[in-house]
Amino acid sequence: MAKTPDTEVHEEDLALARACAHGDTVALAALEARIIPQVRVALKRRGVDETTTDEALQVFRARFLVADGAMPPRIMEYSGRGPLSAWLRMTVLRLAWGLVNERKGPALPDDTPLEALSAAPHDMELQYLKSRYGADFNAAFQEALAGLEPRARTLLRMHLVDGMGTARIAEAYGVDRSSVKRWLATAREWLLDQTRTRFAARVGARVPELGSLLAQLQSQLDLSIRRLMTTEGDAP
Structure with missing residues (x-):
C-alpha cells in the first residue's frame, strides 16, 4: 500500500523554525541539540564524510538561519508539512551533494581562470x-x-x-x-x-x-x- 502524504501541520516544529528565523537563542540551541544530531546520522548513513557534513551544516546555518538583507532567513520556507527534522535532513543533504560534486573536479571547456x-x-x-x-x-x-x-x-x-x-x-x-x-x-x-x-x-x-x-x-x-x-x- 502506498504511503499517504503527510498533510498534518507540525505546529511545534513550525513554531521552532519561526523562532529560529527570528534569532531566538533558545530555539537555535534546541535546533542544534535536537535536530542537527539527527542530520549528522542521516548523512553518515548516506556515506557523507564528517568534514563534508560539517561544511554543509555551516553553509546551511549561513544560508537558512541568517537574514539576507531585507529577506528573512530561508528556514521560513519550512511550511510545517512534515517533520522539521526530515526537511532539514533533505536540505543539508542537497548542500552536501553539491559540495561533493564540486570536489570531484572541474570539467572546464575553456581556459579558466x-x-x-x-x-x-x-x-x-x-x-x-x-x-x-x-x-x-x-x-x-x-x-x-x-x-x-x-x-x-x-x-x-x-x-x-x-x-x-x-x-x-x-x-x-x-x-x-x-x-x-x-x-x-x-x-x-x-x-x-x-x-x-x-x-x-x-x-x-x-x-x-x-x-x-x-x-x-x-x-x-x-x-x-x-x-x-x-x-x-x-x-x-
Whole structure:
C-alpha cells in the first residue's frame, strides 16, 4: 500500500523554525541539540564524510538561519508539512551533494581562470602567455583551489558565489567581521602561493613570465574563483 502524504501541520516544529528565523537563542540551541544530531546520522548513513557534513551544516546555518538583507532567513520556507527534522535532513543533504560534486573536479571547456583575465584584444603579451602556458597555469590554479581546507573553501563560496557579505558570514560563524576578512585574505593569499608553487613545478621555476601571470591572476582573483566554482556547480 502506498504511503499517504503527510498533510498534518507540525505546529511545534513550525513554531521552532519561526523562532529560529527570528534569532531566538533558545530555539537555535534546541535546533542544534535536537535536530542537527539527527542530520549528522542521516548523512553518515548516506556515506557523507564528517568534514563534508560539517561544511554543509555551516553553509546551511549561513544560508537558512541568517537574514539576507531585507529577506528573512530561508528556514521560513519550512511550511510545517512534515517533520522539521526530515526537511532539514533533505536540505543539508542537497548542500552536501553539491559540495561533493564540486570536489570531484572541474570539467572546464575553456581556459579558466586565464579566460577571466581582463585584457584588450591587442594585448599580445597576455595572448602569448595564455597560448604558451594556459593549460599548465589553469591546472595549477584548479589544483590549488581544490586543495583549500574546507572552511576557506566554504567562506570563498559564500562570499563570491552566494554573494554573502562579511557581516552575514560573521553572524553565521559567531565571530566579528574582522575575523572573516582575515580568513578571506588568508585564503586568497594561500591560493596565489599554491598556484605559484604548482605552476613552477609543472613548467620550471625559472619561467620569466610567471610573475606577469601571477600579477594578472591577482588582479582578477575573485572573478577567477567565482567562474571556477560556478562552473563546478552550486549547491542549492
